[in-house]
Amino acid sequence: DIQMTQSPSSLSASVGDRVTITCRASQSISSYLNWYQQKPGKAPKLLIYAASSLQSGVPSRFSGSGSGTDFTLTISSLQPEDFATYYCQQSYSTPPGTFGPGTKVDIK
């Protein structure tokens, strides 16, 4: 199975900061990479699919990039509602669609 890692596991940031989260796959997954946001006690929400395509309704401050094994999720200007945990997920080799361990973004 393909293994996914994320870094950092957590970060503290301020409103207005530019935030970057990295996801790495154990083998090449082309652009088969999704990003989800999850707030405490809530279901995950799809942000990005195909590494860089913004899901409908998601603010444009979110962007994704990368291909092969290395990917990034960037929040250009962090907003109060963006404090959450972010997960990457590979959809290259499914099942299973392996998730990364998550990156928690909290308030500095």
Add this chain to the structure above:
Amino acid sequence: EVQLVESGGGLVQPGGSLRLSCAASGFTFSSYWMSWVRQAPGKGLEWVANIKQDGSEKYYVDSVKGRFTISRDNAKNSLYLQMNSLRAEDTAVYYCARDDRKQQLGYYYYYMDVWGKGTTVTVSS
């Protein structure tokens, strides 16, 4: 409104059984693959199983193979997860999710775009 609503969670003893349900509305349920994803307390997301539109293909994570069965009833717009021989490590919030895909440059990209709020399963004596 597109919606998924899970039910059926609860407290069960190790070795026991539980059947989760997921009611879909607001979209053509029979046109989509569907998945179950779980999240143990304080942990990350783990895909559990998925099922093709007509139920002819089913896939499971290794840790539940032979114990869990995914099924669906398209006439009732419902997805199910029958969980047998439950273990403490199955304790989690269980989400149902819609599998969708987009075609880009001749390739299909898969993702889960609609999620229910989840139902909690606790396996404990």
